[in-house]
Amino acid sequence: MKFTVAQIAHLLGGTVEGSGEQEVHTLGKIEEAGPGSISFLANPKYEAHLYTTRATAVIVSRELELKKGVHTSLIRVEDPYSSFTRLLEEYHRMLSFQKTGTEDPCFMHQSVSHGEGLYRGAFSYIGAGSKLGKGVKIYPNAYIGENVVIGDNTIILAGAKIYPDTKIGSNCTIHAGAVVGSDGFGFAPQPDGSYKTIPQLGNVVLEDWVSIGANAAIDCATMGSTIIRKGVKIDNLVQVAHNVEIGENTVIAAQSGVAGSTKIGRSCILAGQVGVIGHLQIADKTTIAAQAGVGKSIKQEGKVLIGSPAFERDDYLKSYVVFKNLPDLDKRLKQLEEKIINLRSPDEHS
Numbered sequence: 244m245k246f247t248v249a250q251i252a253h254l255l256g257g258t259v260e261g262s263g264e265q266e267v268h269t270l271g272k273i274e275e276a277g278p279g280s281i282s283f284l285a286n287p288k289y290e291a292h293l294y295t296t297r298a299t300a301v302i303v304s305r306e307l308e309l310k311k312g313v314h315t316s317l318i319r320v321e322d323p324y325s326s327f328t329r330l331l332e333e334y335h336r337m338l339s340f341q342k343t344g345t346e347d348p349c350f351m352h353q354s355v356s357h358g359e360g361l362y363r364g365a366f367s368y369i370g371a372g373s374k375l376g377k378g379v380k381i382y383p384n385a386y387i388g389e390n391v392v393i394g395d396n397t398i399i400l401a402g403a404k405i406y407p408d409t410k411i412g413s414n415c416t417i418h419a420g421a422v423v424g425s426d427g428f429g430f431a432p433q434p435d436g437s438y439k440t441i442p443q444l445g446n447v448v449l450e451d452w453v454s455i456g457a458n459a460a461i462d463c464a465t466m467g468s469t470i471i472r473k474g475v476k477i478d479n480l481v482q483v484a485h486n487v488e489i490g491e492n493t494v495i496a497a498q499s500g501v502a503g504s505t506k507i508g509r510s511c512i513l514a515g516q517v518g519v520i521g522h523l524q525i526a527d528k529t530t531i532a533a534q535a536g537v538g539k540s541i542k543q544e545g546k547v548l549i550g551s552p553a554f555e556r557d558d559y560l561k562s563y564v565v566f567k568n569l570p571d572l573d574k575r576l577k578q579l580e581e582k583i584i585n586l587r588s589p590d591e592h593s
Contacts, residue, residue, distance in 0.1 A: 248300045251281065252318045254333065255326045257302070261316030265299050270334060273301060281318075283327035302326050339398055342380055358395065376413060388424070394451065406463060412451035418479070420458040423447050427462040427469075427485025427503060441465065443485060450474075456481060456497070465503075472509070490527065508544075518551075532556075 249263030271280035273289055276298035283302035284293050293301060293313055300316040302323045320326040346365040355369050358377030363369070369387040376395035381387065386404045394413030399405065403417045406424025417423060429441035445464025449471045455461065456479035463469060464486045471477070474492040482500040483489070490509035495501075499513050502521035507513075511525060514533040519525070524540040529548065531537060536551030547556040 248316045255320055257318040257320040267299050283323045285324040408446040410448045414451055415453045417455045418457040421455045422460045424463045427465055429465055
């Protein structure tokens, strides 16, 4: 795929400085890019590369003042990093949506309805009663169960498993090996010490622009729905339990786990290996640092939590100063104890 510098500038709402007719067909780092590549400059530390790069075009800030001449076309924008990110997204989607048609062998039940531009990879399965929107891409070995709804331009990558009755919005991406709609962890203890399985009769709802990482698992609800709201991004190897609700534009990093019936607010950040117990309420715009363990509800917006059990960042940092000095404090305490034991009263000296 080739585009002119002028076409890319139009997409990004930028202005061209230099030739707008040159063609670009790939993306690259400013220090490594060659002819036919486009790059960007956001960090001033890399400005020296702007004057030596072989890239055909570089996205730069409107405010950048050149220290000397350049050999590349410039696309001036308000925010080079955001603009290049948008370009990456567009490039990725164009590559992803090139595929159409059907690879054999694969299976789609005759009752399935779908829009134009459907791609079905080899060994994929689409169950009865499912409804697929326009431009849906089902990659090889993916499983789509019965009565699944998938919105326009959603991509189900290789080996992903979508259980029956799942509802997926438009412009979503389900990465390889992810499982959406598996049973929640519901077992009732019995008098003899065994556990009886509690049927999980609900489903999972993913709204628009949701991304589910590779080998992540989103459990269906016991009753009702596990809900992942618009714009949520879930990393690889994340576990979301039954009846959880995750608010709009929240991001959850790898190896985190959210236990059943917890409600996480909008625009929250859960870093890697965060654990959240069940039946909690996490307020909007909460940030939870890596490896934190959350054991109680967070009711005030904008809090930053660290530690296990997790508590507020400022309190944690004060406590950590004490914690890291404990070995020295312990040593000094033992020295003081020894001195006290060895003290003798005036009477004992007489």
